[in-house]
Amino acid sequence: MDLRELSNTVSESAQVMSDILEKNQVKLSLDPQCPDPSYLAFPNAEAFHHARVRLRDAALRLVDLLSGKHEACRSIQYNFVISSALEIAWRFKLPQSVPLTGRISYKDVAAKVGLDAVLVERVMQTLITRAVFQQPAPGYVSHTRMSAALATDQWPDVLFNVMYRWGNPAVMHIADALAKWGCSQKPNEAGYNIAMKTDKTVWEILDQDQAAQETFGKLMGSASSVLGPIDGLISAYDWAGLGDAMVVDVAGSLGHISQKLAAHFPRLEFVVQDYEAICRQGEALLPAELQDRIRFQPHNMFELQQKNPQKKVVYFLRFILHDWSDEECCRILRAVVEGMKPGDRIVIQEHILPEPGTGSLFFEQLLRTLDMSMLAATNGQERSAAQFQHLVRMADPRLKVLNIITPTTLDMGVVEVALEDGL
Secondary structure, three states: OOOOHHHHHHHHHHHHHHHHHOOOOOOOOOOOOOHHHHHHHOHHHHHHHHHHHHHHHHHHHHHHHHHHOOHHHHHHHHHHHHHHHHHHHHOOOOOOOOOOOOEEHHHHHHHHHHHOOOHHHHHHHHHHHHOOEEEEOOOEOOOOOHHHHHOOOOHHHHHHHHHHHHHHHOOOOOHHHHHHHHHOOOOOHHHHHHHHHHOOOOOHHHHHOHHHHHHHHHHHHHHHOOOOOHHHHHHHOHHHHHOOOEEEEEEOOOOOHHHHHHOOOOOOOOOOOOOHHHHHHHHHHOHHHHHEEEEEEOOOOOOOOOOOOOOOEEEEEEEHHHHHOHHHHHHHHHHHHHOOOOOOOEEEEEEEEEOOOOOHHHHHHHHHHHHHHHHHHHHOOOEEEHHHHHHHHOOOOOOEEEEEEEOOOOOOEEEEEEEEOOO
């Protein structure tokens, strides 16, 4: 698209959005009291969100088109600098030091957090360039929609605790890992291992550290709402059509997804498998009304699953395979196949990578970033529909992909797999 086409897309989409917002008496603003545009729901919300995606992608392409090569390279490189400023804000609780309404001086924020006022101003003004905080007057700072969320929501603390302790250091050492081990398929030859100076995998470290297990369990619970809402999973697969079936939630953490599915589909029973410590934590958190339908089972997903001759079984792998290379995923899938009988299914819920340029640029940027994060942690990867087809056949020639639901948003896709000789 050329400059004029992109500009027209911005103008036309902005008009559509403005008309819908005005009709619904909603204001779009960075102010914290204004609603998050990604969650707006009204009768004509679909048209609003379609225009929002088109406008944002056009704006991103305009920035690329108008930026010189040196400007663009510096902008990409400096993303980690912005992340570092965000880490300072998180660790020293800068968002919590700003009142939810009104403003506060940088000097007063500094006194609250125990840092130098000039440093606090530098960090917060860096974040202001990304709409985290705003400066209503010289020397003063106030919240935006984003910084207020950092101050009040639970998910930032859970996410940042993992990313700044393990995730970001691992990403910074991907190139070092490639230089040392090449394109390894092994989960202990990744950026994480260089960063943490260990020959153990992330999962082996978790297995030895209960506090880390609990942190990771909270992250998975948070990711369920932030990265992969349950709505798409409910609508993308015929859970009700399973009847009185058993769902084995492989590496299902605290059972948060099983609980939500159980609430929607009362005929299903669930077995949540994970580390023993996580299972015990999940049992303690399980609501009384679901205790007769959900049970926890300590299980290593690389170990063979046991057949259940009484019921149809769906082996559910959500946010699992992206943690592993193709070689390791084949081991996981082969262990599941051992427990399958005719009529059983494997249901995989993961992000489905689009082919470059075929979908939203903004969404693709986020998914590609997640793909690099998986490479850094365990030599895992996000996969396209074609890559899932290849992976399933590589694991066992008898396996067949029956259906792939690929969303056009950040929602995760669903891959349904069966044994070809037992469809």
